[in-house]
Structures are given as structure tokens and as C-alpha cells.
Amino acid sequence: MNNSFEKRCSSFYPFSRYTPTNFDRYHNISQPLTTKQISFYHTAVGIKMASPIILNSAFSVVSYNGGPLKGVNGIENLLKVLPGEKSRPISSRNGTNFDLVLEYKNPETSGPNKFTLTHVVVMAPDYSLVTAPTKNGMVWVIDAESTHSFAEFNDMTEGDYLTAEEKASPRPIFFDIRRHADDAVSVVPKDCKSTGNRVHIKFVSSHGDDGNIDMGPIYLLGFHGEAPDKYVPLSMDSQ
Numbered sequence: 001m002n003n004s005f006e007k008r009c010s011s012f013y014p015f016s017r018y019t020p021t022n023f024d025r026y027h028n029i030s031q032p033l034t035t036k037q038i039s040f041y042h043t044a045v046g047i048k049m050a051s052p053i054i055l056n057s058a059f060s061v062v063s064y065n066g067g068p069l070k071g072v073n074g075i076e077n078l079l080k081v082l083p084g085e086k087s088r089p090i091s092s093r094n095g096t097n098f099d100l101v102l103e104y105k106n107p108e109t110s111g112p113n114k115f116t117l118t119h120v121v122v123m124a125p126d127y128s129l130v131t132a133p134t135k136n137g138m139v140w141v142i143d144a145e146s147t148h149s150f151a152e153f154n155d156m157t158e159g160d161y162l163t164a165e166e167k168a169s170p171r172p173i174f175f176d177i178r179r180h181a182d183d184a185v186s187v188v189p190k191d192c193k194s195t196g197n198r199v200h201i202k203f204v205s206s207h208g209d210d211g212n213i214d215m216g217p218i219y220l221l222g223f224h225g226e227a228p229d230k231y232v233p234l235s236m237d238s239q
Contacts, residue, residue: 050231052118052221056080059102059199059220066098066203066213067091075100081123081217089125091132092203094211097154100201103144106224116227117141117194117220122175122185125216132208133179134215138172139201141194150202172202179207195226 056079064075073090079102081087092098104115120139127133138153138161153172161174175185199220206213223231 050223050228052223052227052231054083055104055115055117055220055222055224056218058104058107058115058224060105062101062103062198064098064100066095066100067093075215078215078218079220083219087123087126087217089130089133089214089216091130092213092215096203096205096213097151098203098213099150100203102199102201102220104197104199108224112225114195114197114225115222116225117196117199117222118227119219119221120173120175121219121221122177123216123218124177124184125214130208130214132206132210132212132214134177134203134213135179135205135207136174136176137201137203137205138174139199140172141196142198142200143196144198146198146200148200150200153202154204156204177207 059079061069061076066075067090068074070076072088075090077088078090104113106113106115122134122137125133136156136158138150138156140150142148150172156174158174158176161172177185201218203213203215208214
């Protein structure tokens with residue numbers, strides 16, 4: 001198994017925040033949900049470079065233990081929302097620590113069936129429509145051969161994450177949404193590009209007492225196949 005968070009990275013990676021406005025502006029330029037990699041002239045280095053794009057359309061749901069996969073309240077809807085588009089929150093069944101597994105399929109049939117993840121964006125749901133908005137969770141990039149359940153990460157808090165020993169394995173990337181902050185959360189492993197063919201997302205807890213988790217859109221950003229050695233960073237990388 002080629003889990004790059006285990007083999008390539010030596011530590012946990014912090015998360016950072018940026019506003020939906022910035023996210024929308026950048027991705028209106030980059031043609032969100034396109035299956036074609038975008039390249040453009042980067043004046044800082046004077047060469048044409050690729051930029052990470054939203055890869056959502058290349059993913060399908062393998063499994064989810066928090067509710068239906070399809071339909072009005074299907075978890076797959078979290079991947080179909082365009083940046084800036086109004087979306088209906090997706091509510092889980094009663095409980096916490098729900099696991100969503102997504103599988104990647106390269107839209108370029110001649111290319112390798114692998115992707116490289118550079119950023120994860122988790123959007124807060126519309127607070128006017130929910131009572132138990134997502135609080136935190138974790139993301140792993142894995143291969144299809146992985147049988148890891150990640151149950152040992154259940155109920156992990158931000159404090160647990162920040163104080164966890166480096167030997168903790170496999171290493172997740174952690175997201176946290178502040179109550180009523182009305183912003184996106186970007187999980188940015190700045191110095192590590194993670195490659196695999198599946199994504200495992202664990203929704204750990206919510207802000208609320210209703211016993212479930214209400215979720216907003218998720219965006220997986222990166223490259224089809226391996227990432228180039230150099231690429232145009234997203235605006236949030238400098239924040």
C-alpha cells in the first residue's frame with residue numbers, strides 16, 4: 001500500500017482557513033469541476049505552469065455509514081456543488097464518527113488511475129438550515145487495497161490532533177469548522193503531495209445536541225496522476 005502520509009510525510013499538517021469569496025474567485029478562473037488540467041503563464045517564474053484543480057467529478061462513493069449514498073439526502077451530493085452555488089445541507093443519521101470512502105477514476109483513460117491531493121476544502125453548511133453543523137473530521141489518501149477502518153481516530157478533537165505523537169499512523173489531515181464562522185476550511189499539506197486512488201473522510205462530530213451531523217460541500221483539489229514538480233500555488237497557500 002502506498003499511503004503517502006505514512007511514507008512521504010514525517011509529521012502532521014496544520015489546517016488553515018480562507019473565505020468562500022476567495023475560493024470562488026480563484027476557481028472561477030480555473031473552471032471548477034473540469035476534467036482537463038489547467039495551465040497558464042505564471043509571471044513570478046516566467047514559465048507556463050499547471051495549477052491544482054477541483055477533482056470532485058472524478059470521484060464516486062464506495063461506502064458511507066452515515067446515511068444514503070444517493071437521492072435527495074445522498075452523501076454524493078456533497079461533491080456536486082459548484083463553488084459559490086447554494087446547496088442543501090446533507091444530514092447524517094443519529095450518531096458521530098461517520099466514514100465516507102471515495103474512489104478515483106482518471107477521466108483520461110490513457111493516464112494512471114491515481115490522483116495527487118494538494119488541498120481539501122470543507123465548507124460550512126448553511127447555518128439557517130441546520131441544527132448540528134459539522135465541527136471536525138479527518139481525511140486520508142489511501143489505495144484500494146487498504147482495509148484500515150481508522151476507528152482509533154474516533155472522537156479525536158483538535159487538541160488531540162495537535163498533541164498527537166508523530167508516530168501515530170496512518171497520519172490524517174484534520175479539519176475544524178468554527179461555529180457560525182461562515183467560512184470554508186482548507187486543509188493544506190503544504191510540503192507533501194499525497195497520491196493514491198481513494199479518499200477516506202471521517203466526520204467526527206458536530207456543533208449541536210441533535211445527535212447527528214449536518215454537512216456542507218467538500219472539494220478535493222490536486223492533479224490527475226502525479227503532480228508536477230512545480231505548480232502555481234493557490235491563493236490560500238500564502239494566507
